[in-house]
Amino acid sequence: MSDNNINILAIESSCDETAAAVVKNGRQVLSNVISSQIAIHTIYGGVVPEIASRKHMEKINQVINQALSEAGMKLADIDAIGVTYGPGLVGALLVGVSAAKSISFATDIPLVGVHHIEGHICANYIENKELEPPFLCLVVSGGHTHLVIVKDYGKYEVIGRTRDDAAGEAFDKVARAIGLGYPGGPKIDKLSKEGNPNAIEFPRAVIDGSPYDFSFSGLKSAVLNHLNYCQMKGIEVNPADVAASFQQSVTDVLVARAIKAVKENKLNKLAIAGGVASNSAIRQALSYECEQNNIQFYHPSPIFCTDNAAMIGVAAYYEYINGIRSGWDLNAVPNLKLVSR
Secondary structure, rough: OOOOEEEEEEEEOOOEEHHHEEEEOOOEEEEEEEOOOOOHHHOOOOOOOOHHHHHHHHHHHHHHHHHHHOOOOHHHHHHHEEOOOEEEEEEHHHHHHHHHHHHHHHHHHOEEEEEEEHHHHHHHHHHHHOOOEEEEEEEEOOOOEEEEEEOOOOEEEEEEEOOOOOOOHHHHHHHHHHHOOOOHHHHHHHHHHHOOOOOOOOOOOOOOOOOOEEEOHHHHHHHHHHHHHHHHOOOOHHHHHHHHHHHHHHHHHHHHHHHHHHOOOOEEEEEOOHHHHHHHHHHHHHHHHHOOOOOOOEOHHHHHHHHOOOHHHHHHHHHOOOOOOOOOOOOOOOOOOOOOO
């Protein structure tokens, strides 16, 4: 093991990416290996949990070995093993958790269970070395839409969350409805550039008494109703206009809530995280509003927005130095909540 440096071997398998990484001192990524299953699941129009689990089993040892090799390290150089244990698909999570526990048991290297959303938040530290808490983070992914005050490393207060569909989920469903297929987010982002974002007036949900919460199910229904109406009346649909108008509605809601939360909580830093955080329209709109309101804006590169193990390694580092360790009873928790602490 190292004298001054802390090296984390991280494993991520919560959905359809089998990933492993080695992270040094919480900010330096020595390797980041991702084996994606997108091509397989595209055939089915979405992630098939059983197939995802089987593919993780095939790839897990391979990506771990590759991550160590690319970092120029052996297990003897590793100080702790970080692994995503929730939320996510239970079968997929179990593969990563089992691998991490096996290595930890065999080598006596400490084990650190990591919350997937905490990993997404921590992705911001990789390229923004100067970023330190406190700040507000907007987490937008396929399964989650959260507004989180990052009070300190490992200390969070969730002030807003979606009441129904996550933003990424809505992107996937709308993409399927207009015939784009899976994965929906990148395809809508690309098609929207050809469309008019003001062509169709879709709703922007406001929740009484919960100014920071989100709801996207009504927006998704409005898009489906528009498509059905056009079909019934024989009106030609411009998919680019539908995509751009839908994306604009999501963007307006995310940006308005995030900026409001930063101001009202007297913060001056806003970060974005999660797969949907790589959406160009959302990034552009947030960047502009932050500039107008004198707020510092942070965002990871797209490779660190989608699921990866480097972000898990960063989160595990801060948990590790805070003295947090997981036991052999660590298990997959598919509906794990990010609790305020």
